[in-house]
Amino acid sequence: MNGIEHTIKDEIRQIFIYEVLFFLFLNFIIYFFYKNFLKADLYKKLNRIKAFLESGKDKKEIYLGDDQWILQFWRVVKAWQQENLSNISKLDKEKEILTKIISAVDSAIILLDKDFNFTVKNNNLLYLFERSKYNCIQGIKYIEIIEVIREAQLKNKDIKKEIYIQDLKKYFLITVKKLDSREEYLLSIKDMTPAREIVEVQRKFISNVSHELKTPLTNIKGYLIALKDAPDSVKENFINIIERNIDKMENIIVDFLNISKMESLNIINISQVSEEKLSTFLKESVQGIIKKKNGFLEFKFELLEKDSYLQIDFEKITMILKNLIENGFIYNHSENPKVAVNIYEMRKTYKIIVQDNGIGIEKNKIDKIFERFYRVDKARTSNVAGTGLGLSIVKEIIKNYEGEIKVLSEEGKGSTFIISIPK
Structure with missing residues (x-):
């Protein structure tokens, strides 16, 4: 009996060993098949998905077989990628708009990190910075600006201060704002000199x-x-x-x-003006001063075509000539005051010459006569009705007209004003 039990136990043991070996072999076969076929196929499909994502294309079909779980995974990934591409496109557009806005601002806009390195900087007021430096302490040339930044750091608060840089002879408005959430500083520098000058x-x-x-x-x-x-x-x-x-x-x-x-009003209104209309209007406008000074006014026109018209802004040209003609008589001590107006038509410009026999201008004062309220000393002491504004008006009009004016004068021998204006 004991022998039979022993035999049965041995057979069971053998069967168990065979089954274990069989399952081990089966697992090995499954592992081998998974590693060499299923896993390789999965990697291949995942690499296809990866290549698709890296391509950045929002529309593309790829073959993934009939595995439903990986197809579902692919649909989720594709939807996620399309959403990300849409968000990236929006961010790119917003970045482009922000870059244009920052560039369009007439101030220097700088973003500094916690170590005061330049993170973002537009291209305005570049003369304030060293090009090769990336830290604001070394990268900003003027200590006056750096002191404002340090003050904002020490006081740990926003600073807005106007400074004057002696080397540049300019005023600047410096604004420093701390971005607490990111431990960064937003620095803006605006040139206030033009506003101060105005x-x-x-x-x-x-x-x-x-x-x-x-x-x-x-x-x-x-x-x-x-x-x-x-x-x-x-x-x-x-x-x-x-x-x-x-x-x-x-x-x-x-x-x-x-x-x-x-x-x-800087708009130039061009119209056709006849020689007669221009000369008649000016003679009537200055008739009072001509009569008072017992003077003589003459006009000469040389146009490219006979009986043609001048293409000019009548209001502005008459204002220029009226001021120059009046000055020619007002600042004139001659017994026979005379002003001659010559207008020549060139191919692209008109050349206007106004010549008088008045008191003239000293050479060292010719550059000053276009300043507002400036009058030569002899005119100040004489009892004349000039304001010192006429020539500043002339200069302003010619500037708006994109023309040029030159002055030739000799003290005691009169002055000649040469004006060129485009057609």
Whole structure:
């Protein structure tokens, strides 16, 4: 009996061993098949998916076989990729717009990291920076700007300060803002010099206006008071003086209005103007000063075609010539004051020459005559009704016209103004 049990146990043991060996062999076969066929096929399909994603294409079909799970996985990945491509496209567009906005701003815009290295910087005010440096401490040339950045860092708050850089003789508005979420700093630098200059020009303009108007008003008031008790023999002289001061005030106001018009209206309106219309209008406009000075005004036209028209902005050209003609008579001590206006038509330009036999201009003062309120010393001491604004108006109009003006003058022998304007 014991022998039979022993035999049965041995057979069971053998069967168990065979089954274990069989399953081991079967697992080996399955592993071998998986590694060499299933796994390789899976890798191949995954590599196809990877290649598709790396290509960045949003529309492309690839063969993945009939495995439903990998097909489902592929659909999810493809949808995810399309969404990402759409988001990337939006970000690229937003980045392009932001770059254009930053470039269009007239300030230097700089993003600094926590170590004050340049992260983003537009191309404005490049003269403030060293090109090869990437840290703002070494990359910004002027200590005045660096001190504002350091102040923002030490105080750990936003700073907005206007500074003056002596080496450049310019004013700058520096703004430093800390971006707490990213430990970065946004730095902007704006050149405030033009704005400062405009304010200074306005201040001087108002001061000069007040002074120019105050002088004739004081004279008028004084002579009116004196006129009440003055003897008949001097009343006419007082009245003449009052009239001259009234004329001066009128000229100042007209010139102020002309300057205001020129600065607010830069459009050139070209029209056909005949020689007769231009000369007649100017003669009528300056008739008073011609009669008063017993002067002579002549015109000469040389156009490319006979009886043709001038293609000019009538209002602006007459304003230029009226100022130059009036100056030619006002600043003239000759017994026979004379102003000659010559207009020549070139192929692309008109050349206008206005010549007088007046007091002339010293060579070292020719460059100053186009400044507002400037008058040569002899004109200041003489009792004339000039405002010192006429030539500044002339220069402004010619500048808007994209033309040029030159002055030839000799003291005591008159002046010649040569103007070139495009057709």
